[in-house]
Amino acid sequence: MAPRSLDVLLLLCTVCCGCVMSLELVPSDQKKVEKPEGDRVTLECKYTVGPQDTGALDIDWTLVAADTQLEDQQIIMFSGGMPYIVNDGLRDRVHFTSSDPSDGDASIEIINLKSADTATYQCKVKKPPGTQNRKISLAVYIKPAKTRCFVEGAQKIGMDINLKCASSDGTAPLTYLWEKVSGQKLLPKGSVADEATGVLMVKNASQEYSGTYKCLARNRVGTDECMVVLNVSPPTNVGGIVAGAIIGTLLSLGLVGLLVYFCCKKQKEKKYEKEVQHEIREDVAPPKSRTSTARSYIGSNHSSLGSLSPSNIDGYSKSQYNKVPNDDLERPPSQVPNFVLPKYHGLTVV
Template sequence: MEPNVFCCAVVLFAGMASSLEITSKGPGSIVVASGQTVKLECHFTLAPEDFGPLYIEWSLLASDIQNEEKVVILYSGDRAYEDYPFMKGRVHFDMADPKNGNASINVTGLRLSDTGTYQCRVTKAPGVRSRKILLTVMVKPSRPRCYAEGPTEQGKDVVLRCVCEEGTIPLRYTWEKISDSKLLPASAVLDAVGGTMNVRNASTSVSGTYRCKATNRVGNEECILHVDITPSPNTASIIIIIIIIAGAIIAVLLILIIAIILFCCCRARQRKKYEREDMSLPWSHVQMGSMTPSNLHEDPLVSGDFVHTPPVPASHTPLAPPVLPAPGAVPRMAGLKPQSHGRHPCVIPAQNREGSIV
């Protein structure tokens, strides 16, 4: 028999004869929220025939063939080595002395980058055993924001939304009514992935308090939303109110226009009345009023077209007092006769026997 074949046969026989066993029966897959602490279990048992030194190694297996394994923590020669770059300061053995059969480790401050398959390998010649655990680190949902999209009026479609800013997908959203009958509207359409609840042709019975809960594999958060469905405004009533207001404005304008027209008419009538009164004045009043300083020189009585007589002697008998005209009679000057000089009438003063003007 060739030496290489013999060595392989001896190693295989020794492994079959070893009593080293991994006794942990926990889940092979763990999902944990970021920031938390996880315990990766790895318990083992030894037998007297396992005589070699104890060697324990935890490593993160490569996700593909191009990457290499990353050692997380190591126990060898009765000493733990925890200063490996990956997870440095965040990983420790669960027991101070793992040789007693507990090779479990605790990882604190989990990060998304810690996701992967971890392997616990226990070696004590001639035995070698290992166990793999898939660790998935997820971000739990943040507190969602609930709000109503668009108007919440009666007869319209009302959309309620629930949104998380953070959280590892898949996220699942659920809606429930926590007031009144605690039953969702019959016309409600739920979207568990998008987080919406669409209520078609909403009525006032939709009003109430609702709770939305966002959930993934590592946690859940919720928010509360109060919905108030208001009656839709009556379009006919609005139109009637608008017509009434417009009619009132038009009526006020018409009243103002009519008042202005009446005022103008009254002013015109008064002006015509004054003109008629001026034309109906007596002839003597008009004639006397027409003798202004500007035309005095044209009148023969003033301009000197008649012969001046010497003044009446003081011994002359005084004239009788003038007789006042009766009311309504045309005033006339005694002894004066109206004569016409061309187009304008003129009054010639009368003279007495001695040539004096009476």
């Protein structure tokens, strides 16, 4: 019985030693990995082989199908001492981290991650008779981006105001945190912040609530922020504005009325001046013709000649007679009036 027990013990030791020395994957706590879009990730898969693992080495990375009825998709493989990239969607973005995966490191790196890369990845190492595999879950998130802050509601004392924050990009779930970054740096008393919707509700606003507020949007892989200025002011005096508008309108109408009055007055004055000038012209007698003037002048001289003596005829003829207008003297003989000079003591005046 003793020899048989010893043989059994030796056999068990041999089997156990063979198990320890066969192909094994190095333990890793990398079960689930979360990364932001555009980043890179290393999926670990290191291994050791035993003396009895003498077969050809094959390393195969696949995308595990979410539906068990579908086949897994190959990504990259190492066979016959050469690496091969199989998946076209990852052709330019995946590679083995080691230049020689046969040295015990079958890890891969994926660069420029996309949200579509979210999946479960499996590393399978075969070196007959040993075979081992490991699954790693990868989640690719989009960081919050294009976050916008704004104020909703009238920024007046006593009013209810909402400060809102929202990110256009980012993988859910997103959370929003508000803080005041100016003044006392404390959120208004009684305000309520909703982390899920990004709304900060401010009740019965006062001027001390004025200041700069910052909103921080975040998810599992990143953050983004924005700022907004709150300026709480006294309510507007609506009655004063209306009264001012009415007064301004009345003043404008009064000014227009004065302009119209002066324009009309000016037009009347001009019209009156024209009428006066016209009446004066009608009252003035027309000037006498030069012919009648000349005749009357000559007739008056003729009557005055009766009292002239021969001694003053020369002076008279040189002074008084010469006052007859020249144009009458230049008339043709047919138009000159005929008159006979009187005789004085046997002399005829010429």
